[in-house]
Amino acid sequence: MKLLHIDSSVLGPHSVSRQVSAAIVDRLRKATPSLEIVYRDLAMTPLAHLSGPHLAAAQGAAPEADLQHDLAAGLAVLEEFLAADIVVLGAPMYNFTIPSQLKAWIDRILVAGKTFKYSERGAQGLAGNKRVVVAISRGGFYGAGTPAAVGEHLETYLRWVFGFIGVTNLEFISADGIQVGPEHREKALAGALQAATSLDAA
Numbered sequence: 001m002k003l004l005h006i007d008s009s010v011l012g013p014h015s016v017s018r019q020v021s022a023a024i025v026d027r028l029r030k031a032t033p034s035l036e037i038v039y040r041d042l043a044m045t046p047l048a049h050l051s052g053p054h055l056a057a058a059q060g061a062a063p064e065a066d067l068q069h070d071l072a073a074g075l076a077v078l079e080e081f082l083a084a085d086i087v088v089l090g091a092p093m094y095n096f097t098i099p100s101q102l103k104a105w106i107d108r109i110l111v112a113g114k115t116f117k118y119s120e121r122g123a124q125g126l127a128g129n130k131r132v133v134v135a136i137s138r139g140g141f142y143g144a145g146t147p148a149a150v151g152e153h154l155e156t157y158l159r160w161v162f163g164f165i166g167v168t169n170l171e172f173i174s175a176d177g178i179q180v181g182p183e184h185r186e187k188a189l190a191g192a193l194q195a196a197t198s199l200d201a202a
């Protein structure tokens with residue numbers, strides 16, 4: 001069984017989502033020692049944003065030499081995602097949504113014919129065979145009924161994206177209010193780390 005572990009925070013060792021995603025992987029690894037784990041750090045090794053030449057190459061145009069390396073990287077992340085049984089994703093909130101590095105990754109995995117297709121019944125997900133566990137960290141609070149709820153475009157966005165490609169086995173562990181103060185940060189982090197230890201085995 002293969003697990004793909006992805007981080008996208010730019011805050012390195014200070015990152016909350018990185019600590020939580022690591023705890024999730026640790027829990028799943030301990031429960032299933034035979035798990036084959038692949039790690040990808042989207043902040044350390046960012047993918048380029050999609051451009052016109054990327055899309056032209058996808059339509060069959062011969063890519064320029066300097067694009068070839070990035071096209072190969074894009075194909076590699078797609079293959080990695082398709083091969084994974086479990087995906088653990090560290091996803092911090094930056095300006096109300098995912099980091100742009102994570103968006104660049106999503107742009108490489110939402111590929112018609114690979115992870116979804118269009119049919120007479122509309123879009124149909126093709127990646128429903130995966131379990132996805134997302135570690136979210138947010139500076140504030142965005143729960144239902146709060147004034148900021150309408151500004152939440154991180155969890156809502158990821159729910160839509162993974163649902164679009166057919167993933168129904170989708171779990172979120174959240175550390176919220178990280179910027180409220182040091183005490184609250186510790187409490188939120190401890191709660192998320194504790195939740196990670198209670199996840200079902202792989």
Ligand SMILES: Cc1cc2nc3c(=O)[nH]c(=O)nc-3n(C[C@H](O)[C@H](O)[C@H](O)COP(=O)(O)O)c2cc1C
Binds near residue numbers: 011017091093096137
């Ligand atoms: C560039 C940047 C933008 C941020 N934007 C938001 C935001 O829009 N809303 C929010 O609640 N917190 C925001 N925060 C706070 C982070 O969500 C919070 O610090 C979280 O822990 C980040 O996850 P990380 O520690 O894994 O990077 C932002 C932080 C940074 C660095």
